[in-house]
Amino acid sequence: MQTATMRAVRLHAFGEPEQLVYEEVPRPEPGPGEVLVRVHAAGVNPPDWYARRGFENVPAALRPNWTPPLILGSDISGVVAALGPGVTEWRPGDEVFGLVNFPGRASGYAEYVVSPAAHLAPKPATLEHTQAAAVPMAALTAHQYVFTQLRGHIDSTVLVNGAAGGVGHFLTQLVRVAGAKQVIGVASGRHEEFLLGLGVDRFVDYTRTPAEETVRDVDLLIDTVGGPDAHRLLPTVRRGGRITPVFLGDYRPERAAELGISIEAIRQVRSSGSDLAELATLIDAGKVRVAIDSVFPLEDAAAAHTRAERGHLQGKIVLNVESHGRSGQ
Template sequence: MATSRNQNTEASMKKVVYHQFGERDVLQVTSAEIPEPQQGEVLIRVHGAGLNPIDWKTRSGLGFVAQQIEEALPWTPGYDVAGEVVATGQGVNTLAPGDRVMGLIGFPLNGGGYSEYAIATADELAVVPEELDLVTAGALPLAALTAWQALFEVASLEEGQKILVHAGAGGVGHFAVQFALARGAHVIATASAGNRDFLSELGVHEVIDYTTTDFADECFGLDVVLDLVGGETGKRSLRTLGEGGMLVTIPTVTADEVVSAAEEQGLRAHGITVRPDIFHLDEIAELVEDGEVRVQVEQVFTLDQAKQAHERLETGHVQGKLVLDCRGEA
């Protein structure tokens, strides 16, 4: 049975939009009507909206999404949300108002996460474990799904294998090292010295300070490399692979050159584009619930601080994730 919104009928919400591509100052906070969920849709009061590198790259006019949405501006960024179901549209029988949910929504062309309220389809949403507050949960979907799909769908990581994760303390990286550890792999990660203790706390077996040590001299015979840096780092990582090993590269802008370099050397490398998958999200939620995975949030910003959040995001040196607390005054 559909549940219609009533208390919000005349209400408005705040959301972040940009009318053109550019620097951080194109991000504006504006007021809009709270949308009604349609067939198969859910209206969420957003508590946390995660920030991801694709957000600032798209805002800058870079990449596939920017090409696709250029004629559809103004646009609200944000694919990661967690919050509370407010209303459901016709045909939604798996969720009800009050449910605590998270998901990778509107990916890749609709976005909409940087907002007090967001529309998602019911099949994009998983239930948030009670152990996780909803602002923190907003940090999880895109980065965790990227790590999960790279390790287990593409690389088929197994217990006892050796894996190197570049940028192990970052958004995707800190999930990847934890998933690999949970699977029983031997985990090596590159990071700056300032992140050594953080990664050691997560259980990483070996941390290589990329500012002082050449990982290619330290690693050999690896089963899997998860390349979250791309470019020359990805290509140099190929020499660390053992027979039958595989490199999975995430940055799309250099994926083709890394994969081509692997093919020239008779090695295996693949790029990956994340996709929504609530079955994977449910499995990840179970690991969080069991205490095997933690969600590291370096800093929380308000919607009004979206520009500052993007400034931090663009440094590329965030420990874990950044999140917008979208709850406003309500």
């Protein structure tokens, strides 16, 4: 019996984007509790290019032990193609989206992917697949920060640093849903109109006027940038305020403590079909918008990674899988 195949993008060696190769590979089969999804679109996320580089930015003791060849990608939107044993909540033909098996290995840069049934949610009815694939990791990161770590209790002034990016543009909207009285967005000047359109009350162009020079008395700083200079934002936070980092950064904890500022632990996003279903409801109700920076065909995944590494994204990068013919059975 001939083995079913599909087209996918595989990483054959750690390194630059050109290590991503579009080729024919065996099609996976769903096991117990799993669903086979015919992928229409796949999102591109920072962990994808961290993995492509061999996780060189992760401390050696914490690096996943992954060995090429690998298929990257965990954000998908598509249609249920087959069910594994024991799956009753889905039917073939259902439109779904999800953050598949994260943290952990998934294989979203492909025509088909196997996902635990519980990691999927019905695709928002108001979104096309290319838009839905832009949602899972970034929006779940924002949602889990706001409604789990912060427990949805936000009745204050919130500063979102890196507000135009994938996670940032969802955060600016979800803190408003959670009750923030004022939302301040920090990004480069070209994002001003975009962020004001998302409902930001005040926009700060960091390339012209650094936030630490003009913003004061913030109750909550959510920093999606981090890095060695993250401590520069300490003056923006009031005594008794708090900083919630999304990425690692040097916030000078001793100095922060002297200023009465608490720094919360970084929270690792987790796959959750139930959280995604809540996000889908907000999206379909018009309370959360999805921004797309750019869309690339699946075979141009290397170009998508090159775009990602240039930075200054406005929303998410997506790979369009459905626009190409399916491989043979």
